């Protein structure tokens with residue numbers, strides 16, 4: 001299976017059907033685990049990017065939120081939302097087939113608070129300097145929700161680079177099993 005060609009074909013087919021020119025194929029062990037084209041035009045859901053939909057399908061299929069052992073093919077270098085979702089699911093590799101600079105002359109997706117050319121720069125700013133109006137309303141009771149979670153789930157914090165150690169992965173305690 002040529003995953004690159006599959007990604008291009010999916011996106012091209014989506015354009016034929018009135019959709020937007022983006023697609024994602026998630027490959028594992030030489031086969032397609034999940035795939036999707038962008039569905040924003042078809043569903044009016046602005047988060048229905050190909051990456052998001054394919055990641056959801058792959059994680060549902062495997063019953064895990066971790067896509068280690070997969071390679072994710074995307075038609076275009078991911079937007080900040082999708083880049084975030086790619087970090088969250090931990091694939092072995094992400095392969096992109098076009099850069100923003102190469103597709104921007106042929107595609108428009110300007111929004112109230114960003115243009116394709118400024119989107120990454122917006123994320124790097126302090127929240128008060130972003131075009132998206134954001135307001136910080138500090139509440140002790142809101143922090144207390146996290147203390148409550150810690151009470152129920154333990155206080156272990158992961159250090160960057162350490163292996164995942166969620167409570168679901170813990171060794172059974174003495175007497176278990």
Ligand SMILES: [Zn+2]
Nearest residue numbers: 049079081082
């Ligand atoms: Zn995206």
